[in-house]
Amino acid sequence: MIEQALRKSSASDRWQDYVIAQRWDAFSAEDHAVWDILFERQVDARGTRIVAPFLDGLDLLHLSKPGIPDLAELNTKLLPKTGWRTVAVPGLVPDHIFFAMLSERVFPIGNFIRTRAQLDYLDEPDCFHDIFGHVPMLSDPEQARLMEHVGKLGLAAIARGHGEIVARIYWYSVEFGLSREDGQVKIYGAGLASSFGEFGVSLDDEAVERRRFSIAEAASTPYENDHMQPLYFISDGASEVAAQICAIDAAARDALAAPPR
Numbered sequence: 001m002i003e004q005a006l007r008k009s010s011a012s013d014r015w016q017d018y019v020i021a022q023r024w025d026a027f028s029a030e031d032h033a034v035w036d037i038l039f040e041r042q043v044d045a046r047g048t049r050i051v052a053p054f055l056d057g058l059d060l061l062h063l064s065k066p067g068i069p070d071l072a073e074l075n076t077k078l079l080p081k082t083g084w085r086t087v088a089v090p091g092l093v094p095d096h097i098f099f100a101m102l103s104e105r106v107f108p109i110g111n112f113i114r115t116r117a118q119l120d121y122l123d124e125p126d127c128f129h130d131i132f133g134h135v136p137m138l139s140d141p142e143q144a145r146l147m148e149h150v151g152k153l154g155l156a157a158i159a160r161g162h163g164e165i166v167a168r169i170y171w172y173s174v175e176f177g178l179s180r181e182d183g184q185v186k187i188y189g190a191g192l193a194s195s196f197g198e199f200g201v202s203l204d205d206e207a208v209e210r211r212r213f214s215i216a217e218a219a220s221t222p223y224e225n226d227h228m229q230p231l232y233f234i235s236d237g238a239s240e241v242a243a244q245i246c247a248i249d250a251a252a253r254d255a256l257a258a259p260p261r
């Protein structure tokens, strides 16, 4: 995941070397029960306050077996929709690996789930965050395009030593973005969609700041990943974010990779 500090070196530069077998059968009954608790809580209590493409994509997660989705079966539903597929990884992957995966429409899923004692907070993304938060949106054509482009931009920015700029754009849109839909502010980002506590705070808490999304402002605003966000950007959803991100052509990509002023 890209919220980690950038790491310039790693054991391998091939994203394929980070992929592991999911081994769905190895998850315990307790692991599956935790998934079911998280899933039902998030859908039942908050479902209508998430953007429509997310709700449309949720059906992907209803598979033939209960509990944590079997990635092989999930991919048979996701791949035909947008060309995206999921792979299991042990946990956070280096940023250049993450962006390389995105650039090829591959999304990494941390192959573990939080415990019952960690239902409300976990300091690194588990499979509930990665699957529930991200996969429904990956079935949306605009989000699919946006995510691939972010991967390509991220690789270009890292090559120039400024990957954090693309990481910020990703953070303030794909992870913690809000979106205006039918005149209502709704959850758009995966980090919010998969968080019971921050879901409500981001929408309703008067103490947090909400600004209109702008790619330039997102790119130049640092973030911290170890507490709830004090600032959220409101876009018009995946179409607008995709339009702004995909408008960054090769020349502008070089400008993006320059240090923020």
Ligand SMILES: [Fe+2]
Residues within 6 Å of the ligand: 125, 129, 130, 133, 134, 175, 190, 191
């Ligand atoms: Fe995420």
